[in-house]
Amino acid sequence: MNIGEICTRVTVFAYKDMSVSEAARLMLEQHSGSLVVVDETGNGRAIVGILTDRDIVVAVVARDFNAQNMRVAEVMSGTPITCRAEDSMADALGLMRRNGVRRIPVADAQGMLLGIVTMDDLLEIIAEEMQGFVQVIQNERKRETRVRG
Template sequence: MYEKMDIGEICNREVVFATEDMSVKEAAELMRDKHVGSLVVIREADLGRIVTGMVTDRDIAIVAVARDFDPQSLRVGDIMSGQVITARADASLNDVLHLMRQGGVRRVPVTTENGVLIGIATLDDLLEVLAEEMQGFVQAITSAQRRETRERG
C-alpha cells in the first residue's frame, strides 16, 4: 500500500516566480493574477532558473505597505527572504515536512542538485498526499473488518 514518494513526484511544476529587479507592485499584481501567496525569486543562468529568494504576500504587507514604501520603486530584492529553504527532487515527503517544521515555512522550492528550480512543494500539497495515505489505512481497516465478519459471522 505505501510506496516511497519523492518530493519531485508530487511538487507543483508550474511555479510562479519573480526576479529581484521586479517592482513590489508588479509582484503583488502577479500574486493576485495567479492566485498565489508567494513567489520564488530566481536568477536566470545558463543552467536554468536559480533560486535566490522567496517573497510572500506577508512580506509585501509588513515591509512595503506597513512602512509606507512606494511599491512601484521598491524592488522584490529589497524585501525578499534571501535564505531560502529548498529541497532536492529526490527528498522524501518526511524530509520536506522536517524542513518545513525546522524552517517555519509552508512552501519549499524544489531544485536540482545545481540549485535549478523545478517545482514547489507546499504544505497543502503534502497534506493532500498524507490524506490519501490515511484513506488507504481506513480502507485496509474496513476491508479487514468485512473479511472477519464474512469469515466468522
C-alpha cells in the same frame, strides 16, 4: 514517494528588480501566495529568494511604503531553504519544521529551479495515505462480519 513526484513543476517566479506591486499582481493573477525569486543564467533559473504575500503585508503595506517604488529584492527572503527532487517527504517536512516555512523551492544539483513543494502538497499526500489505512480497517470489519456473521 519523493519530492520530485509531488512538487509543482510549473512554478510562478519573479525577478529581484520587479516592483513589489508587479509581484503582487502576479500572485493575484496566478492565485499564488508566493513567488520563487530567480536570476536567469545559462544553466536555468537560479533560486535567489522567495517572496510571500505575508512579506508584502509586513514589509510594505503595514509600513505604508509604496509598493510601486519598492523592488522585490528589498522585501524577499534571501537564500531560501531548498530541497532536491530526490528528497523524501520526511526530509521536506523536516526542513519546513526546522526553518518555520510552509513552502520550499525544489532545486537541481546546481541550484536551478525545478519546482516548489508546499505544506498543502504534503498534507494532501498524507491524507490520501491515511484514507488507505481507514479503508483497510473498514474492509477488515466487513470481511469479519461476512465470515463470522
